[in-house]
Amino acid sequence: MTPSSFKQELLKKWVLGLQSCGSMAKEMSFLERKNAIKLSADIAMASARGGKTRWSRAVISSASKRDDSKLLVRNILGNEFERLMKASVGTPSCNKRFMSKKILRMSRGLRRLRRSTARRRVQASSIAKRMVQRRTQVLKSLVPGGESMDGFSLIEETLDYILSLRAQVDVMRCLADASERLKSK
Amino acid sequence: MERISCFDSRSEGCKDDKQEMAEDSFEFGDGILMTENLLQEATVPGSSFTALLGLPANQAMELLQDPLSGKPQTVIAPEMWRDSRSGQEDMRYTFNCSPTFPTDAALVERASKFSVFAAAQNSTDKCPVPSNSNENSLKPKSEPADSESNPSSCLVSSDPATPSENQASTKRKEREKKVKVPAKRSKNVENESSKAGEAKDGEKLPYVHVRARRGQATDSHSLAERARREKINARMKLLQELVPGCSKISGTALVLDEIINHVQSLQRQVEFLSMRLAAVTPRIDFSLDSFFAAESGCVTPSSCPSTVTFEPLMWQQQQNQPLWEGDVLQRQMWERDDSHSFLAPENFLFSYNSANSVPLSSNHLKMEL
Numbered sequence: 001m002t003p004s005s006f007k008q009e010l011l012k013k014w015v016l017g018l019q020s021c022g023s024m025a026k027e028m029s030f031l032e033r034k035n036a037i038k039l040s041a042d043i044a045m046a047s048a049r050g051g052k053t054r055w056s057r058a059v060i061s062s063a064s065k066r067d068d069s070k071l072l073v074r075n076i077l078g079n080e081f082e083r084l085m086k087a088s089v090g091t092p093s094c095n096k097r098f099m100s101k102k103i104l105r106m107s108r109g110l111r112r113l114r115r116s117t118a119r120r121r122v123q124a125s126s127i128a129k130r131m132v133q134r135r136t137q138v139l140k141s142l143v144p145g146g147e148s149m150d151g152f153s154l155i156e157e158t159l160d161y162i163l164s165l166r167a168q169v170d171v172m173r174c175l176a177d178a179s180e181r182l183k184s185k
Numbered sequence: 186m187e188r189i190s191c192f193d194s195r196s197e198g199c200k201d202d203k204q205e206m207a208e209d210s211f212e213f214g215d216g217i218l219m220t221e222n223l224l225q226e227a228t229v230p231g232s233s234f235t236a237l238l239g240l241p242a243n244q245a246m247e248l249l250q251d252p253l254s255g256k257p258q259t260v261i262a263p264e265m266w267r268d269s270r271s272g273q274e275d276m277r278y279t280f281n282c283s284p285t286f287p288t289d290a291a292l293v294e295r296a297s298k299f300s301v302f303a304a305a306q307n308s309t310d311k312c313p314v315p316s317n318s319n320e321n322s323l324k325p326k327s328e329p330a331d332s333e334s335n336p337s338s339c340l341v342s343s344d345p346a347t348p349s350e351n352q353a354s355t356k357r358k359e360r361e362k363k364v365k366v367p368a369k370r371s372k373n374v375e376n377e378s379s380k381a382g383e384a385k386d387g388e389k390l391p392y393v394h395v396r397a398r399r400g401q402a403t404d405s406h407s408l409a410e411r412a413r414r415e416k417i418n419a420r421m422k423l424l425q426e427l428v429p430g431c432s433k434i435s436g437t438a439l440v441l442d443e444i445i446n447h448v449q450s451l452q453r454q455v456e457f458l459s460m461r462l463a464a465v466t467p468r469i470d471f472s473l474d475s476f477f478a479a480e481s482g483c484v485t486p487s488s489c490p491s492t493v494t495f496e497p498l499m500w501q502q503q504q505n506q507p508l509w510e511g512d513v514l515q516r517q518m519w520e521r522d523d524s525h526s527f528l529a530p531e532n533f534l535f536s537y538n539s540a541n542s543v544p545l546s547s548n549h550l551k552m553e554l
Binding site: 030031033034035037038041042128131132135136138139142143151152155156158159161162163165166168169172173175176179180183 | 413416417420427436437441444445448451454455456459461462464465
C-alpha cells in the first residue's frame with residue numbers, strides 16, 4: 001500500500017465519518033466537535049490500514065465497545081467489515097495470554113528482587129534491563145493494543161503505527177490549512 | 186520479558202561496538218549490494234573475506250557524509266509502504282551512495298541472508314562492476330518484497346534470514362556466520378573465530394572462550410536466542426531510521442526514549458489539528474460544498490511540481506475537467522449520493538493540498554512513508 005493511497009483512503013473514510021457525525025448531532029460544543037473530529041480521524045486511520053495490524057484492530061474494537069463511537073465505527077467501516085473485525089479479535093484468548101504474561105512477569109520480578117537483595121552489588125546490566133523494560137511499558141501504553149504484544153511485534157506495530165500517524169497528521173494538517181485559508185478569504 | 190532482556194545483553198556486550206554500529210548503519214545500503222555480489226561469486230570464505238576487508242575506511246567516510254547531509258525526513262519505507270517504482274529508483278540511488286532509507290528495509294532482508302555487514306566493502310574499482318548485476322539481481326527480489334504489504338508476512342520472510350544477520354559484531358564473527366549458517370554457533374557476542382564451528386573447543390584462536398564449550402550443549406537455545414535478538418535488532422534499526430535523530434543514538438533505552446517522544450508528539454499533533462479544525466468549522470460536516478467550491482476558485486498556479494504524482498492517480502480515477510469547477514463539483518457531490526462522489530472532491534482536495542503545502546511533495550510522500 002502506497003502512502004498516497006493510504007492517505008486517500010484515510011481522507012475518504014474520515015469525511016464519511018465526519019458527515020455521519022454531522023448528521024447525528026446538529027449542535028455541538030467545541031470540545032464535542034474536536035472529539036468527534038479526532039475520533040473519526042483515528043477510526044479512519046485504523047480502518048484504512050485494514051485488519052492487518054494489531055493496533056488498527058485494537059483501535060476499532062475499543063471504539064466499537066464504547067457507546068458513543070459505536071455508530072461511527074459502523075458508518076465508517078460498513079457492516080461487513082465490522083463483523084469481521086469483531087470476529088478476528090478473540091477477546092478471551094487475548095486476555096488469557098495477557099494474564100499469563102503478566103503472571104510470568106511478576107514472578108520474574110519477584111525472583112529478581114530476591115536475588116538482588118541477596119547480592120548488594122548493582123549490576124549495570126540489570127539497570128539497563130530495567131530502563132529498557134520501563135520504556136517498553138510506556139511504549140505499550142502508547143501504541144493501541146500494545147499491552148498484549150511481545151517485544152518483537154511491539155516494534156513492528158510501532159513502526160506501522162508511526163507511519164500511519166504521520167499520514168494522518170499530514171492529511172489533517174492539509175485539511176486544516178486549506179479550511180483556514182478559505183475562512184480567511 | 187525475555188525479548189527485552191535480549192536488548193540489554195546485547196547492549197552491554199556491544200558497547201565498544203557502538204561506534205562501529207553507527208558507522209555501519211550508514212554504510213549498510215551500499216555495503217550490502219556489493220557484498221551480495223561478491224558472496225555470490227566467491228566460494229572460499231577466506232579469500233572473499235580478505236577481499237572484502239579492503240574498503241571500510243573510504244567508503245565508510247563517504248557514506249557517513251551522505252546520510253549526514255541528507256534530509257532528516259527521508260525516511261525508511263518499510264515493506265508495507267513500498268511501491269515498485271520507488272523501489273527501483275532507490276536501488277539506483279543506493280549505488281550513488283545517497284541515503285535512501287527506503288531500500289534499507291529490502292536490503293535488510295537481503296543482507297541478512299548474506300550476513301556481512303561491516304566488512305561489506307570492496308575496492309572502489311569494483312564498485313561499478315557489481316552495480317549492474319546487483320541491480321538486476323535485486324530488482325526481481327524487490328518485486329516480491331514490494332507485493333508484501335503485510336508486516337507479518339515480511340516478518341515471516343525475514344525469519345530464516347535474520348539468524349545470520351548481525352549488525353554490531355566484528356567482521357570475523359560475520360564471516361563465521363556466513364560460512365556456518367547451518368552449523369553450530371558459540372554464545373560469544375564479542376569474539377568469534379572465523380572457524381568457530383570447528384573451534385568450538387577453543388583450539389584454533391586465542392580468544393575463544395570457555396563459553397564456546399557450553400555453547401555446544403545449549404546450542405539450539407543460543408541459536409534461537411541469537412535469531413530472536415537479531416530480529417529485534419533489525420527492527421530496532423528500522424525504527425531508528427524512521428524516527429528522526431535516532432540513528433546517532435546508541436543504546437536501546439535511549440532509542441526507545443526517542444521513539445516514545447516521537448509517538449507522543451505525533452499524537453499531540455493529531456490532537457491540536459483536530460482542535461484547529463473544530464475551531465474553523467461551525468458545524469461538523471464543515472460545509473464541504475462551500476469548501477470545495479471556494480477551493481476551485483483559489484487554486485494557485487504556484488503549485489505544480491508536486492501535483493505530478495497526484496494527477497496521474499486522479500486522472501486515472503476520474504477523467505473530468507470539471508474537477509476544477511466548483512459548481513460542477515458541488516452538484517456532483519450533493520446530487521449523486523454515492524461513495525463514488527467522494528472521489529472527486531478528495532482527489533481535488535489532494536491536488537490542491539499537494540499544490541500548496543510543501544510537506545506533501547511527491548518525493549516526500551514516496552519516501553516519507
